Amino acid sequence: MxxxxxxxxxxxxxxxxxxxxxxxxxxxxxxxxxxxxxxxxxxxxxxxxxxxxxxxxxxxxxxxxxxxxxxxxxxxxxxxxxxxxxxxxxxxxxxxxxxATPQGGIHPAAVVAEDVALGERVEVGPNAIIEAGVELGDEVVIGAGCFIGAGVRIGAGSRLHPNATVCHGVVVGERVILHSGCVIGGDGFGFAHDGSRWHKIAQLGGVILGDDVEVGSCSSIDRGALDDTVIGNDVKIDSQVQIAHNVRIGDHTALAGCVGIAGSTRVGRNCMLGGGVGLAGHLTICDGVQVTGMSLVTNSIHEPGVYSSGTGAMSNAQWRKNAVRFKQLDDFARRLARLEKRDQRG
CATH class of the missing domain: 3.40.1390.10 (MurE/MurF, N-terminal domain)
Incomplete structure (x- = not known):
C-alpha cells in the first residue's frame, strides 16, 4: 500500500x-x-x-x-x-x-471476488468488498470499507475514498474521484400508488460517470429506472448533492453543496448550480446557465445566463410585512388591470 x-x-x-x-x-x-x-x-x-x-x-x-x-x-x-x-x-x-502514484496491493482484510479483473498497480484497502465481474483499470485505488457491486467498471486512475459505495452495473470513467459516503447507483425514487399503498418500481437502469468526474462526500446519484443516469466528463459535484434517476448532466458542469435535481431533468454543458439549488423534474437546462444559491427552478431554461429566485434575508419584522403583501399581489394586479381598462376607455 x-x-x-x-x-x-x-x-x-x-x-x-x-x-x-x-x-x-x-x-x-x-x-x-x-x-x-x-x-x-x-x-x-x-x-x-x-x-x-x-x-x-x-x-x-x-x-x-x-x-x-x-x-x-x-x-x-x-x-x-x-x-x-x-x-x-x-x-x-x-x-x-x-x-501519489499507487504502488499496488490488496489488503488481506479485503474481500475480492475471484473473477475481478485488476489492472496494473491497483490498490484495495482493508474491509473493502468487490463483487463478481468487476473491472478495475490501472492505478485504481479502492479505499478502506468501500463496496463495489457486481459488474462495475472503473477506469484507470480513479480513486475511491473510504466507505464509498458503487452499486451493481455502474460504469465509472477514468481519473474519477469518489469521496467518502457517496452512493453511486442506488435506487431511484420510483413508486406507483394503487389508491391505498405504494408499490416499488424496480430501477433497471444504471449510472455512467464520465472521465475526470468528482463526487463529494455523502452525495447520491441514483440509477435510472430504465435508461441510465449519465454524468458527463469533468463534472464536479459537491457534498450532499442528490441527483435523481435518469438525470443527464453535460460536460464541465459544477454543482455546489445540497443541490437537488429531480428525475429526468437534463442539465447542459458548462453550467453552475449554486448551493441549495433545486431543479424540478423533466426540465431542460441549456448550456451555459448559472443558477444562484437557494434558487428553485420549476421551468425549463433555454437561454444561457444567470438565473435567481427567492428573496434575500431581511429582518423578521420586514419579512412578515412583505409576506402579507405577497398574498395581496393577485388582488393588486386585478385592480391595476381594471384601472388600465378604464383609462383606455377614456
Missing part, C-alpha cells in the same frame, strides 16, 4: 511545469504551499484576489504566484502567470500526498 513521502521541487522545476515566468532564485527548493501570511522559505504562496495584495510586502514565502502587473510589489522570487489561481490548483496536486 502507498505511504507517500514529502515531495520537493526547485522553483525552476515548478516554473517549467506551470509555464510561468520565473523571476528570482530558481534553485530554491519547495516542499509545499501556504498563504502569504503563513508561508515560509520552503513554500509557495499565491495572489489570486486583489484584496490580499496588502499581505504581499511582508511575505516570507520562497516564491509567490502572481500576475505580472503585481510583480514589482513582491519582495521574494516570483512565478508570473496570468491566472495564479489555476497555477495554485496545478501545484496543489504535486504536494498532495494522497495523489
Amino acid at each position: 502507498t505511504h507517500p513521502a514529502i515531495h520537493e521541487f526547485t522553483l525552476a522545476e515548478l516554473a517549467e511545469r506551470l509555464g510561468a515566468n520565473l523571476v528570482g532564485n530558481g534553485s530554491q527548493r519547495i516542499r509545499g504551499l501556504a498563504t502569504l501570511k503563513a508561508a515560509g522559505p520552503d513554500q509557495v504562496a499565491f495572489v489570486a484576489n486583489r484584496s490580499y495584495l496588502k499581505d504581499l510586502s511582508d511575505t516570507r514565502a520562497g516564491a509567490v504566484l502572481l500576475q505580472p502587473e503585481h510583480s514589482a510589489d513582491c519582495p521574494v522570487t516570483r512565478l508570473e502567470l496570468q491566472n495564479p489561481y489555476l497555477g495554485y490548483a496545478q501545484l496543489s496536486q504535486l504536494f498532495d500526498p494522497i495523489l
